[in-house]
Amino acid sequence: MLHEYAGKTIETTPDGFLVDSAQWTPAVGEALAAEVGLKPLSEKHWQVITFCREDAAKEGQSPTVRRIAKLSGVSMKELYELFPKGPGKLAARIAGLPKPQGCV
Amino acid sequence: MIETMTAPVQEPLASERKPIEHLSIICSKGTLDMAYPGLILANAARMSGIDATLFFTFWGLDIISEKTVDHLHVPTVGNPSMNIPTLLGGLPGMESLATLMMKKEMEKLDLPTVREMLEILSDSGAKIYACRMAMDMFGRTEKDLVPQVEEVITAMDFFDKSAGAQVLFI
Numbered sequence: 439m440l441h442e443y444a445g446k447t448i449e450t451t452p453d454g455f456l457v458d459s460a461q462w463t464p465a466v467g468e469a470l471a472a473e474v475g476l477k478p479l480s481e482k483h484w485q486v487i488t489f490c491r492e493d494a495a496k497e498g499q500s501p502t503v504r505r506i507a508k509l510s511g512v513s514m515k516e517l518y519e520l521f522p523k524g525p526g527k528l529a530a531r532i533a534g535l536p537k538p539q540g541c542v
Numbered sequence: 543m544i545e546t547m548t549a550p551v552q553e554p555l556a557s558e559r560k561p562i563e564h565l566s567i568i569c570s571k572g573t574l575d576m577a578y579p580g581l582i583l584a585n586a587a588r589m590s591g592i593d594a595t596l597f598f599t600f601w602g603l604d605i606i607s608e609k610t611v612d613h614l615h616v617p618t619v620g621n622p623s624m625n626i627p628t629l630l631g632g633l634p635g636m637e638s639l640a641t642l643m644m645k646k647e648m649e650k651l652d653l654p655t656v657r658e659m660l661e662i663l664s665d666s667g668a669k670i671y672a673c674r675m676a677m678d679m680f681g682r683t684e685k686d687l688v689p690q691v692e693e694v695i696t697a698m699d700f701f702d703k704s705a706g707a708q709v710l711f712i
Binding site: 503504507513514515518521522523524525526527528541542 | 582585586588589590591592652653654659662665666667
């Protein structure tokens with residue numbers, strides 16, 4: 439599916455994940471977040487998004503919620519407050535990464 | 543020949559179906575292999591923004607009892623998936639061996655322990671309840687339960703708390 443985010447034409451999967459994570463910019467991230475009702479993004483949101491992008495670049499896959507809670511400095515409880523509609527999919531989606539494959 | 547003019551039946555797209563909003567799981571078994579499915583499904587629900595309610599009853603109470611939570615076993619007798627003869631499964635040490643093997647596999651996958659799963663679920667906002675009748679039957683009190691348990695409730699309370707939920711029995 440083609441979308442326009444932050445003035446760029448970007449292809450996503452049917453459930454809204456970027457097909458090419460290299461097309462992501464922080465402005466695209468903000469547009470993706472606004473789409474799921476997260477506006478504006480707080481400093482803590484950015485801490486999670488930045489961690490997800492860095493971790494995915496290193497590991498070659500989107501981090502699971504447990505991994506984010508363990509390593510990003512944002513706790514499990516906070517993650518659910520930051521992404522009430524589910525940190526599992528939303529953190530990766532806003533960070534322009536593929537849907538996480540882990541179940542935990 | 544009669545020609546029918548009905549339009550072909552079309553499967554609705556996944557995005558057009560009504561999403562699950564609340565998942566309510568009844569956990570009635572206390573073995574290690576039956577503990578994880580409920581815990582993992584509830585966690586997956588929360589990660590997807592779905593409300594999750596867990597009701598532990600009968601042997602499921604072992605999953606949330608302080609004395610047993612870290613010592614759940616994989617049964618080697620009466621477990622059709624175990625692929626060893628029942629008589630062998632009953633030999634001393636077999637159950638400990640099977641349990642050890644499963645725990646090793648889970649460690650490889652970096653799967654949290656049962657206790658940690660309960661902590662994750664509680665942090666994620668899942669609601670954890672114990673069954674009043676099973677508690678009375680097994681002679682347990684609230685002091686015997688892990689701190690993540692919200693409340694001891696009746697089956698009727700459970701249904702009240704499961705309003706609008708898909709109910710799953712494990």
